Amino acid sequence: MATNRIGNLFTVTSFGESHGPGIGAVIDGVPAGINIDLKAIKLQLNRRRPGQSHISTTRNETDDFDILSGIYGNKTLGSPVCIWIPNKDQKPEDYENLSNVYRPGHADFTYDTKYGFRDPRGGGRSSARITAAWVAAGSIAEQGLKQRYPDISIIAWVSQVHKVKAGFSYPKNRQEVDLSPVRCHDINAARLMEEAIIAAKEAGDSLGGVITCIVNGCPAGIGEPVFQKLQARLGEAMLNLNAVKGVSFGTGFYSAEYKGSELNDAFISENGIIKTSTNHSGGIQGGISNGMPIVFQVVFKPTSTIGSSQLTVDDNGKETQLNATGRHDPCVLPRAVPIVEALTAITLLDLAIIQTISRWD
Amino acid sequence: MATNRIGNLFTVTSFGESHGPGIGAVIDGVPAGINIDLKAIKLQLNRRRPGQSHISTTRNETDDFDILSGIYGNKTLGSPVCIWIPNKDQKPEDYENLSNVYRPGHADFTYDTKYGFRDPRGGGRSSARITAAWVAAGSIAEQGLKQRYPDISIIAWVSQVHKVKAGFSYPKNRQEVDLSPVRCHDINAARLMEEAIIAAKEAGDSLGGVITCIVNGCPAGIGEPVFQKLQARLGEAMLNLNAVKGVSFGTGFYSAEYKGSELNDAFISENGIIKTSTNHSGGIQGGISNGMPIVFQVVFKPTSTIGSSQLTVDDNGKETQLNATGRHDPCVLPRAVPIVEALTAITLLDLAIIQTISRWD
């Protein structure tokens, strides 16, 4: 069963292992005629790449990529686009002494149970390394979206790290988000988040948090009415990140505490355009975008790999002490920001393509 | 694009409009040889059906169903199972004066934008009425699951209504959940919830809340490692309910506030079975079930249809006053409990079938 693929019409198939020769993606269903700027792809890859700052992992990958097919003269041909990112700083030997130990919070045990064995090289497919190709694919999707909807923008940021929450304002662009290595535009909060991450790193511990994402300029009509609702597809995409434990839209979990008379977004007409006066719904009604900003939150658990020693079992069920080696982030959120943007772009382009075939008149 | 279908191998295609002749589902990919108890289907339909208590809508549907195909002598044939539930108490005339008004919180505006027109009969496909067939399909899925995993149980309950939250204990079975018409086994909380719903109903208002679901007895190994992770598929399924604004797993959004050293679930061995000592992950690691209980939360916004008058616009953007008629629930959660169970069963059976083809040895 093809479960390494996301998207229904614009489909991204992920391949590659963390410590094999490299990782990549094949995108099938790319419409012909999208103009591609390779530098824009690299820019997003740089925001995700390891070793980019003092608060990220020390694994050092430049994440240079090759386009093996589907683009000719900076234009998509309509044929599949294959993206290839070689692994350069893989160290499978880091994992040798872990090959029969189940790391808490990791997929070692469940992979063994599922397949009867597992790729011992650093998590194999469960490594976040494979998301580099998703980021590249997401940039291609984003360029496709912008070609048709020039006003669309997808901006994610770190809105919470551990107990530090950013204020409620939205960033205007990605540059503002990138002012801090934490990727939070609320400068005061960002400084506290950074301190918390450094403290956790020094303590051999790790932190989680929340990423919020806003999509401005998305036209009304995107998303399907029954299954494949816009929120269902976005939620599904986000929940495919290993550390994500929840996703919510608009007022999210706080919706439970409002009454209908308080939470309904009233329709108004502004200069002939129908809008809502508030946006508790997060820009979605009946599974379909309503033209207001799409807003959602994604919660990440703290990184499972920590520096301190943990008690666990091996594949015979025998107790053992785990002293993690391997390189890891004390807090994955700053590097996850472009991944959230990429999955959003892939999902939106896929649904935008589906939308073009919903009418036959 | 076929967007009325959920599931990849066990696929449920939903059809029918709220105020047309009826609603139904065709399940393709039903393996041959599942023994089906029709009474078990009816039992779940009764828990969802309108008019079941003083806190639900007054639309009165018995939700009797026909199996049009795929089952012979109480056994699935391997051919598609078609479920048909006629509409008996439809009143399209209730919606006549609404055909050009955009009800706040509803899909009227987004449907019009998407398709250029809409079925004016009571929301058409956006009505929760269509979920009756999902409940029937879910019961078939559940029976398939139990045939292979006799110990599996799927139990959802209302854990929050407005500001009233149930305690942390889990219900032992559905009977316990059904002791209150609110479907909450915490009797004290249930009474307060019921009072809150009645008060909202009398005030012409509506309430939201949270449903929690626990799956016991699910074997380890269910769910796919990259896309179609167990949490992604369950989350997607839940987010296809119109009122749902978020979903979370295990410790959920609270995960952000813990450190890795606190949140990691330590592996232990009990009587030769590998388990985790805590279950912050909600029974899922790397997208795959680990044999612990699967636990997740689903938040519902308050019903969009309320009794009080609201300002809105019509399809020309002209301001108008909306005085809702049509019948509706002041709080959808009690009736949504079997729907959450049904979508869980459909998702789990689909992933269990996928799991059977993950190895070739």
Place this chain on the structure above:
Amino acid sequence: MATNRIGNLFTVTSFGESHGPGIGAVIDGVPAGINIDLKAIKLQLNRRRPGQSHISTTRNETDDFDILSGIYGNKTLGSPVCIWIPNKDQKPEDYENLSNVYRPGHADFTYDTKYGFRDPRGGGRSSARITAAWVAAGSIAEQGLKQRYPDISIIAWVSQVHKVKAGFSYPKNRQEVDLSPVRCHDINAARLMEEAIIAAKEAGDSLGGVITCIVNGCPAGIGEPVFQKLQARLGEAMLNLNAVKGVSFGTGFYSAEYKGSELNDAFISENGIIKTSTNHSGGIQGGISNGMPIVFQVVFKPTSTIGSSQLTVDDNGKETQLNATGRHDPCVLPRAVPIVEALTAITLLDLAIIQTISRWD
């Protein structure tokens, strides 16, 4: 695995058993806004229905149908269209003494091997009865095609029965085809075919033959370049009819005997339109329609059920004598003409929808 579905975007899921309550189809992916003439559907159903002439089976079904969903006011809503055709003249008792005997040429043995048991009621899913719903779905597809391409026409006819072959001319329309109950517009050939069928019927035997289909007015650009080539999709569709043993395009199997210099269709320009001077390719190049008529041939084996006694085995491998009862056609081709047209329409509309999303400019 959902293997009762044909089409990728315009998807037709077939359901129902030959001798159960009825048969039907759910079409998901119907674009909104197709105007539907129910009489056109009935017309094609009448051309397929049993008991229509002295050379078809005596099973008598009026094949009245219900549209259970997806159409409102003669217009598709964008939601799934469910078609339901009740069985009225089913006689499961005809098959009682066959429940453990393997009829030669039938699916009894392979179904038993595949599923471990089978629906004994007249072939269940292997009966041609289920194609009635395909014909209805095909008519809906055809109406969708004509709405966008007013000049398109799909005309199939019986071009060979046993050793009698029709001349090489093409029929101008379906009326011409229907002048003979054999559905061949070559009147002389048709008379000989009819005589051959009657002779076979009287001898308790059965005949096969060839149906040819021509699609005029199909625009260039339909069909995909790698997989899902136009000929691959049409061929696949036809080979899903139980009696079909081969399919060929344009010059077909005779292509082997020509040289490249003879068979290449030269491009010419006529009134500014690029055409080919010959049409050996059957209107397809590189998997994509080139604007010339699409022409293909479908060969049907003789009906497996025959009146004379046959030696066979039962499900214990014991030899037994089979004296077929049940009603059947001595030659299925006349009734198969609208089925070939239906599968062609479904395939073409599906590929036409795919074509609309191949560019993004």
Place this chain on the structure above:
Amino acid sequence: MATNRIGNLFTVTSFGESHGPGIGAVIDGVPAGINIDLKAIKLQLNRRRPGQSHISTTRNETDDFDILSGIYGNKTLGSPVCIWIPNKDQKPEDYENLSNVYRPGHADFTYDTKYGFRDPRGGGRSSARITAAWVAAGSIAEQGLKQRYPDISIIAWVSQVHKVKAGFSYPKNRQEVDLSPVRCHDINAARLMEEAIIAAKEAGDSLGGVITCIVNGCPAGIGEPVFQKLQARLGEAMLNLNAVKGVSFGTGFYSAEYKGSELNDAFISENGIIKTSTNHSGGIQGGISNGMPIVFQVVFKPTSTIGSSQLTVDDNGKETQLNATGRHDPCVLPRAVPIVEALTAITLLDLAIIQTISRWD
């Protein structure tokens, strides 16, 4: 729309252009635990590769391949297998003067019509070059099949070139087929075929023919009963080869000329195994394999590229004389033999995986 993919559960996505950096395939849905012999892959690639004999094209590609993912220690991991075959002898300059000319029999015109432009480098995706990756994927599929069904064998051969037909005997293995560069085990016919090909080459012309394929040792039960019948899936696969104009099973197009009483394959029991006494059906009943040899025929038109000058038009519809350069085969059939085998293996493994989930007992 993802139309570069074949297979439903074992899915092969083809990528790459004929004169770009290379071509490849990603296989998603590979079950874990298949032992892979890389030499077996190379063997089949060598049978397909250009420049292998005096009757094939002079383009010289060694078709060395890399496995970029999904296999570790010669065993499939359950993750996607990416195959990469660099282009080494590409000569895009050969096609420079053809960029606005429509070559007869080629996809130039239909690609331009479909996409508005095309990759001018030697046909791009329409080149048979891309089938090299299919052959590699097919070898992996074949190894998966043999692991579960040790007795299975897939053998294709050239049974006709132009007017020369081989006798009716079946080859015992691929070695026998490879005794002649034509890939026909009937030595006398092979010699005549070879002479015909050389004569056509010298005359600047090209020839077509027929490939027959036999699958021995396939268990009964493979193939689905309604859509995705075994013959539909095999036929679809073959018709995705550009030169193929028809496909037939068992007695094929000759079936039309037999009566039911002559063509029915009688069931018999031999040593407790149920077989048929003849095999007119080609090993398939009701869309499902019956345990007898699966036999089918595939007809190829002569190569469209010929050495002699042809009249055609350019993309403005202006008449022009085409003098083909570029390298090509005078007869594609000898090199197409391993491609037919590969597509057969991919289809059979996919259906074999589907078969494992058809029962739930």
